Amino acid sequence: MMEITPAHYTVLSAALFSIGVIGVLVRRNIIIIFMAIELMLNAVNINLVAHSQQVENLVGQAFVVFVIAVAAAEAAVGLGIILAFYRNKETVNIDEMNVMRW
Amino acid sequence: MAETIAFYTLSVLILGLAVLVVTAKNTVHSVVSLVMTFLCVAALYVVLEAEFLAVIQILVYAGGIVVLYLFVVMLVNVGRPPEEHRDPRRLSVLGLGLAGAMLLEVAGIVAYSYSRSTSSVTAPAGPSPVQGNTEELGWLLYTDYLIPFELASVLLLVAMVGAIVLARRDL
Incomplete structure (x- = not known):
């Protein structure tokens, strides 16, 4: 069997990112769209860690820590917005989320 | 050899579970697939010798973020699934x-x-005075990246305040 190179990890990362893009563009449930965004962030993290290991420099892993922090903040605020919207409009369908104020 | 087997196994699991996340009809099934995806990514970090990130991945993603998602999915109890609503202007095929x-x-x-x-990029790794993945990462975060690190904590504080304000009853 052939050896695993960073190219393998890049291909895995690209595939995972594309699945996330499909989720964002095709689904209508905003919670699932948020989960697809988390998938894309994870794809980027895999890429960063793989190349950080290849060049034997931990800066990539330090960046992943920041990406995870931003993802946590995004999930907290985003889900808060979803809850506030659901209480007012009784829907999680993005096609019906077409108002900027109420 | 072991790395090859681990990589292909985990890749198949990650991609298959990610497809389940995106395609599942039931949102709770989607969240469970998401947890499994995060755990497999954590295993991939172990294969890549990034043990600290593997632990962070499990604690923050699988432990924190996914629980948040589960709470929201349970609170947002939709009688009418959003996929049944057909907007004629929506272009899913596009x-x-x-x-x-x-x-x-x-x-x-x-x-x-x-x-x-x-031309392989060989970034000069500065001589680290400590050994081990966690120690080296901590050294990096508390020396070269101290200000971004503190800013990340401010960001998390702002996000926490914002989430509490948004989730208040009278909004």
């Missing part, structure tokens, strides 16, 4: 086409960057 174009674009970038990968 979205799928755009995602496919995105995949082709990313594949093109990957192929291009590896076709001319003669």
